[in-house]
Amino acid sequence: DFAKMDMCREVRTGVPEAVFAEGKENDEIVKIVMKCADNDGIMVTRLQNDRYQSIKEDLSPLIDRGFKLNYNRKARILVVKEHDPKKIGKIGIITAGTSDIPVAEEARIVAEEVGCDVLRSYDVGVAGIHRLFSQVRIMLEEEVEVLIVVAGMEGALPSVVAGLVDMPVIGVPSSVGYGVGEGGFTALYAMLQSCAPGIAVVNIDNGFGAALFASTIIKSRIKREI
Amino acid sequence: DFAKMDMCREVRTGVPEAVFAEGKENDEIVKIVMKCADNDGIMVTRLQNDRYQSIKEDLSPLIDRGFKLNYNRKARILVVKEHDPKKIGKIGIITAGTSDIPVAEEARIVAEEVGCDVLRSYDVGVAGIHRLFSQVRIMLEEEVEVLIVVAGMEGALPSVVAGLVDMPVIGVPSSVGYGVGEGGFTALYAMLQSCAPGIAVVNIDNGFGAALFASTIIKSRIKREI
Amino acid sequence: DFAKMDMCREVRTGVPEAVFAEGKENDEIVKIVMKCADNDGIMVTRLQNDRYQSIKEDLSPLIDRGFKLNYNRKARILVVKEHDPKKIGKIGIITAGTSDIPVAEEARIVAEEVGCDVLRSYDVGVAGIHRLFSQVRIMLEEEVEVLIVVAGMEGALPSVVAGLVDMPVIGVPSSVGYGVGEGGFTALYAMLQSCAPGIAVVNIDNGFGAALFASTIIKSRIKREI
Amino acid sequence: DFAKMDMCREVRTGVPEAVFAEGKENDEIVKIVMKCADNDGIMVTRLQNDRYQSIKEDLSPLIDRGFKLNYNRKARILVVKEHDPKKIGKIGIITAGTSDIPVAEEARIVAEEVGCDVLRSYDVGVAGIHRLFSQVRIMLEEEVEVLIVVAGMEGALPSVVAGLVDMPVIGVPSSVGYGVGEGGFTALYAMLQSCAPGIAVVNIDNGFGAALFASTIIKSRIKREI
Amino acid sequence: DFAKMDMCREVRTGVPEAVFAEGKENDEIVKIVMKCADNDGIMVTRLQNDRYQSIKEDLSPLIDRGFKLNYNRKARILVVKEHDPKKIGKIGIITAGTSDIPVAEEARIVAEEVGCDVLRSYDVGVAGIHRLFSQVRIMLEEEVEVLIVVAGMEGALPSVVAGLVDMPVIGVPSSVGYGVGEGGFTALYAMLQSCAPGIAVVNIDNGFGAALFASTIIKSRIKREI
Amino acid sequence: DFAKMDMCREVRTGVPEAVFAEGKENDEIVKIVMKCADNDGIMVTRLQNDRYQSIKEDLSPLIDRGFKLNYNRKARILVVKEHDPKKIGKIGIITAGTSDIPVAEEARIVAEEVGCDVLRSYDVGVAGIHRLFSQVRIMLEEEVEVLIVVAGMEGALPSVVAGLVDMPVIGVPSSVGYGVGEGGFTALYAMLQSCAPGIAVVNIDNGFGAALFASTIIKSRIKREI
Amino acid sequence: DFAKMDMCREVRTGVPEAVFAEGKENDEIVKIVMKCADNDGIMVTRLQNDRYQSIKEDLSPLIDRGFKLNYNRKARILVVKEHDPKKIGKIGIITAGTSDIPVAEEARIVAEEVGCDVLRSYDVGVAGIHRLFSQVRIMLEEEVEVLIVVAGMEGALPSVVAGLVDMPVIGVPSSVGYGVGEGGFTALYAMLQSCAPGIAVVNIDNGFGAALFASTIIKSRIKREI
Amino acid sequence: DFAKMDMCREVRTGVPEAVFAEGKENDEIVKIVMKCADNDGIMVTRLQNDRYQSIKEDLSPLIDRGFKLNYNRKARILVVKEHDPKKIGKIGIITAGTSDIPVAEEARIVAEEVGCDVLRSYDVGVAGIHRLFSQVRIMLEEEVEVLIVVAGMEGALPSVVAGLVDMPVIGVPSSVGYGVGEGGFTALYAMLQSCAPGIAVVNIDNGFGAALFASTIIKSRIKREI
Numbered sequence A, B, C, D, E, F, G, H: 001d002f003a004k005m006d007m008c009r010e011v012r013t014g015v016p017e018a019v020f021a022e023g024k025e026n027d028e029i030v031k032i033v034m035k036c037a038d039n040d041g042i043m044v045t046r047l048q049n050d051r052y053q054s055i056k057e058d059l060s061p062l063i064d065r066g067f068k069l070n071y072n073r074k075a076r077i078l079v080v081k082e083h084d085p086k087k088i089g090k091i092g093i094i095t096a097g098t099s100d101i102p103v104a105e106e107a108r109i110v111a112e113e114v115g116c117d118v119l120r121s122y123d124v125g126v127a128g129i130h131r132l133f134s135q136v137r138i139m140l141e142e143e144v145e146v147l148i149v150v151a152g153m154e155g156a157l158p159s160v161v162a163g164l165v166d167m168p169v170i171g172v173p174s175s176v177g178y179g180v181g182e183g184g185f186t187a188l189y190a191m192l193q194s195c196a197p198g199i200a201v202v203n204i205d206n207g208f209g210a211a212l213f214a215s216t217i218i219k220s221r222i223k224r225e226i
């Protein structure tokens, strides 16, 4: 039974401690961050800018203790850490529109925190399909290992991309849409029901989960190489 | 107020009398067909083959009276008429997969009954996107006036087609799919939430309505020419 | 393959560049508008008045460069353009109630920007059916080519209108309603399940898409005339 | 507290004992019918013809005891009674289509069993609106007291009728429809969200409940007259 | 055809002109009220208090012209009229809880405006079932003709009441609830699926429609008496 | 860590091994039963009669080995065991209608197999509320410890019962219903949103789970007594 | 019939009078509290802090009359009482995350008000499963009688706990989640469809109902002991 | 642009041609298989045994031409091929229950056809969590590269597994369940809303897509190694 525990601990190595800010009060977040930062850093996701401004002061002791506090307003994420992660590989992130960028940026920052280089190509769905082709080609030439594709509305982009490339495509439905598309279910379902080969999906707006899954693929490849 | 009535009557000219077989019993259908055929013919939609075989005999007196009875098994439609319609224009019908063909064939037969020539291109979604391109080009060269595009699953095809052509695209979601796609709602919603310009949508599996809408566009153009 | 690209470009001619303001930040909208206006103008849809007031100043350089900036508060739309479009045809827009007017006005402005004359008849559903009759008759006498009909609540108006006229009717469900009608799904489904001939539907509140679809019908007719 | 019980008993007078056949086994139905018939008769609703044929034999002793057994195949209802009810008033039943007739017939038989004369006008929605007008006029001239209006698909008929008459209209959504209309929810919601004055609604396919509600209105009027 | 129009007009007599404030802007409401008040008065439903305070001033000219302006904050309704209606009958209104009162008050005011006396019994569901019994008995003794029963949460009250009385019960689901009950659908469905005899239902929170339906029953009874 | 395992094992003591027959093939069920019966018996739930008849023969070797095979057709359950359980306490099971009996019988048999005496009172919802009162009183006099209440349709019975008694009430929604009640969700939601104190709920048609939960309450009480 | 009433009254003994603040106005709440406190105290649930601050003053006369007013901001609950309840037993409350604490605290306070000692273990789902094991063990060693387990997101915790312990587990889904988990339905359904033995469920966020159900189990056990 | 086409073709290499049998008629399937087999083999998914038996004869010419026809009844899949694929890596497939095996077997056969060795561990959810631990350990020792985890009901297994291992976990919700779990949506949503790191999801019952996604991960790793 001891092995089980070991197995457990080894597994979690490298997965950044993260808390979901929604539904928590500011003082709870401060308390959690102060405690967790003692060890190995922490990320706070879905933290709106005004909330961050309110707690920034309370977290400043961490800076004296040698932590870096990086807050990204677009991605609504706060990263608290002592050291930068060591590099593990390269992924690509593509969005259909400008409104999908917050979700994509959440994915980017999480991916970078676990050691990925990230190639971005945002808003390719607005331009004609020829712009998508050239962007996908760059991704291929740069030898990214996994693609995260974020799309709201009718959510067709991940399927189109998965039809063009031979690498794993992680579809992230965003809640961008209105009428039948409100909330992101149309995008989610379109990605799940996609006929394209090589696509799997995470929850609506879950840039965080997509990045973790991408990094799991890369870490699994590295383990095999050794 | 008299004008209103006239207007009404004129409006309905050319729209074929049609009944929806589901939810009706065989003897009801026979009665309706025998009565309506007195005037200007009739179509029975969603009539399964075994039901048609059961009532065929009862309808045979119509043949003696000069009517043609055409039943199409794939399209599940029975057409009863004396004369062929006069030609009004040309439309194209495209399907994503083989399973969408019954819906497309319903649209084809209805369109032909109101005087359209129909160019078909079925199952283009299975082949790569290059096959779609060549099929769309044929449609353009043949100068079809309206495109009906049938798709189930994630329902992306009408959007892709509407992004390529400058003519009205009528999206018909089909109930082909499973899991989140079961029943056709994913396809319907994806078409409604589409970012492509020049697309409108009819009910799931409604090949009949798509054909009527297409013919309304053409008849409206003809009226203007005179 | 070159042909494909040409085809593509020709297709998009005449469709106004448009961005959907929801989910974008003010500075993103300013940046997009400043860039797109370089070429051929742009429309920003779903832009609330207070947001417009915040960015108006930043967009003023465009005026010096010869652009007109027209903002319509009711329709929540901003049009940036150098020249007025050339006229292509006439359409009608009908609403069931006063609350449907924002959606109808979005459709009107988009339609005008692509060269349509627009005949309006708002709030006909509240008055008795006789008022609808007279309004439809005016539409017919003025020889509009397509009808856009906006309705929320039980969404019955487009069906009634499609039963009266022989031209294409584009149903636009609005999100006006409460209880079972909240969000516009009851209206949407009623239009899709309509028994009337000659009706197709766009997404809830999608005045923009209805206008584009209407203009596609007209442009397709013009192409044929030449 | 005694009054309460009395009140209770008086209330239920005149409401026919009824059982819902679905979900019950044949022998259970036989047992219930044999027992209930001891007193004042009983109705079995939703009893398919083949099931009736299976239990007919077992129920025959009732005939010797002076009961009448009337089974209506279309309405899927079995009525077991000794005496005909005494007449209380007149109602009208209207259906949009032929497929709605089973629901309407269930309503008719239940209404007749509680003493109503029933005027029927089926399938008026298929014919133009002028046919509806003449049918409604007959209902008015015949001085029916309540109207039951059955409709599936987009469920617009009860609203149209309620806009024409000044008597209570009971909307009965039927499960006739497909795609978004499958199961009857679109019809139900459209009736509930109706803008017409003087309309209330019962469950999908609930002809039984509509007839009971209609008879409650009439019995309530009679009580007042005395 | 003239008769049709007459019929129409006569039908609408007595139904108060009403507008739904949600989705309309303040100036639109002012314009509609000023115009409609010219004839026979008007009601504005779903008008929040702060909105009423904003337009009160603009409506004051009506007072000089002899109109009474009654605003009820709880019911969120504004009544504009010259004369009080003549009395037609008596109804009862019952609510399950305190939170259902706004919906009940909307029903009360509308009912009074069409000439009903209204007996109220609010919040009976909170007290034990014995309190309900005594309230229902009062309703019976006072000889109300119709009962409107408002309930949110699990929506059981109308069924319980309908099982106790022999008069028409109009169930009004309210949007009071949380979790599975949020929005009022649980209450609506429970009322529609009720086994109790003599119950029909209107839309969630639709006190207005319930009152109109109740008055239609009474007016229909009066017409018969003459 | 050893304790954890012990804890685990102790926990499961007394919970009968059970398999859900739906989705499994006959030969799979036979294999599972033959294997599991080696130890301590097994139950097969949701096993339709025709399926039982097909596998009965294959299971007969168990009889030679001293097992009893009890199949209950109504409850669709097969019990395979060597010894009868020792008695732990008494529970009551109530159903609203006759159609709810299969679910109630599943609960009864499972409860008996874990050592409960079961008092049944089926179909109390059909009779007036006074019959319910007398049934509940018998349950109280017989000192049952927990009540399982099964109801479909509008699902009001468990709330009514929980308002009358001071013992735990387990609500079991059944899938008996039609229209809005089809599938049992209306009953489920009504039970969850109930205002009555002392009620908790299990899945639709889950008589099995209700019985296990009831037995857990009783076993927990027994443990405390020792 | 007298017995019934007695039975009723005895039943309700010990269940604290409670009102649900949402949907009620401040002055209504004050009135209800002032009246109910006359007897035996009252609880106001779902009372946001700002609302409590507004009515605090108005409730102060109660303090002079000897009542204690305890408001808990996290649990959003106000307790008004004269005496502390007498102790009846011990329960445990577990939450998956920090965001579930408001629901858990509502349960705790209600449980304490009916005489339960409460052992808390919050946020065990975030830590690895080994932390859960040790927490559950403490619950077992402290001999709690019932476990209330609150979880949002995928709602798996109650099932895991119910698989480990042999006492009744009451699952409380919380509305913590996003995308497919928004509103708490995913958690609710996962708990209802759980394979673990000994679990029943209350409405989303219904800490109040869970505590009442837990206390009913304990009071039922006590009654048996006497 | 030529590159694009090349890119396209290269991409699809190794993805087996597959058709979805549902919604296609037997003769259509025969035609597709006969044609596709000309090149590189084909798979027919969701082909029920009785349908396979009907077309087997018609496909026999393929055997003479050197093809192997392997039909797997459990997985409902037909594989037509000339050569076995070359080995690319090893994956693991785990199911929660016996009823999930058809989906798992579909995944296994597809995975094997693209060159994967597959380690199976079915029905681990039924046994206690200790059995899961030992199964997962075997998967780790055998160095599988990706895990496919199939579960219906509450769908918790993939989350539990993803919490234990450091390799990509592909969650496949199955449609095994009843009540709230019917159709597989509860399992799907629970997997999407999972808190575990390193999990992505495919459509309900989509063993096919899961296997393709797994193989894409492996092929992507191989490409990098070269």
Ligand SMILES: Nc1ncnc2c1ncn2[C@@H]1O[C@H](COP(=O)(O)O)[C@@H](O)[C@H]1O
Binding pocket: A097, A098, A099, A126, B195, B196, C017, C018, C019, C020, C021, C045, C046, C206, C208, C209
């Ligand atoms: N109101 C609108 N409704 C539907 N589509 C729109 C609307 N406004 C812009 N679009 C389209 O949505 C896309 C713009 O997406 P975005 O770049 O995210 O603004 C373009 O294809 C536009 O043509």
Ligand SMILES: Nc1ncnc2c1ncn2[C@@H]1O[C@H](COP(=O)(O)O)[C@@H](O)[C@H]1O
Binding pocket: D017, D018, D019, D020, D021, D045, D046, D206, D208, D209, E195, E196, F097, F098, F099, F126
């Ligand atoms: N077709 C029907 N629709 C609605 N309720 C019905 C129907 N037939 C019988 N009922 C009512 O349903 C209850 C019968 O339940 P049961 O004893 O299960 O048959 C009684 O209240 C009947 O009045």
Ligand SMILES: Nc1ncnc2c1ncn2[C@@H]1O[C@H](COP(=O)(O)O)[C@@H](O)[C@H]1O
Binding pocket: E097, E098, E099, E126, F195, F196, G017, G018, G019, G020, G021, G045, G046, G206, G208, G209
């Ligand atoms: N937080 C709560 N959750 C569920 N039921 C509650 C809650 N608070 C009060 N109740 C119950 O809801 C009813 C109060 O309804 P009302 O009079 O509208 O406040 C009573 O039956 C209370 O016991």
Ligand SMILES: Nc1ncnc2c1ncn2[C@@H]1O[C@H](COP(=O)(O)O)[C@@H](O)[C@H]1O
Binding pocket: A195, A196, B097, B098, B099, B126, H017, H018, H019, H020, H021, H045, H046, H206, H208, H209
């Ligand atoms: N069981 C399956 N699940 C998901 N997609 C499938 C399945 N079987 C075949 N496909 C894909 O669905 C498409 C085939 O569509 P069709 O031509 O209609 O059979 C192809 O893209 C296949 O790769």
Ligand SMILES: [Mg+2]
Binding pocket: A161, A162, A163, A164, A165, A166, A167, A196, A197, A198, H011
């Ligand atoms: Mg791919």
Ligand SMILES: [Mg+2]
Binding pocket: B161, B162, B163, B164, B165, B166, B167, B196, B197, B198, C011
């Ligand atoms: Mg286009």
Ligand SMILES: [Mg+2]
Binding pocket: B011, C161, C162, C163, C164, C165, C166, C167, C196, C197, C198, C199
């Ligand atoms: Mg028309």
Ligand SMILES: [Mg+2]
Binding pocket: D161, D162, D163, D164, D165, D166, D167, D196, D197, D198, E011
């Ligand atoms: Mg009326």
Ligand SMILES: [Mg+2]
Binding pocket: D011, E161, E162, E163, E164, E165, E166, E167, E196, E197, E198
């Ligand atoms: Mg009654």
Ligand SMILES: [Mg+2]
Binding pocket: F161, F162, F163, F164, F165, F166, F167, F196, F197, F198, G011
């Ligand atoms: Mg109780």
Ligand SMILES: [Mg+2]
Binding pocket: F011, G161, G162, G163, G164, G165, G166, G167, G196, G197, G198
């Ligand atoms: Mg347990």
Ligand SMILES: [Mg+2]
Binding pocket: H161, H162, H163, H164, H165, H166, H167, H196, H197, H198, H199
């Ligand atoms: Mg993992």
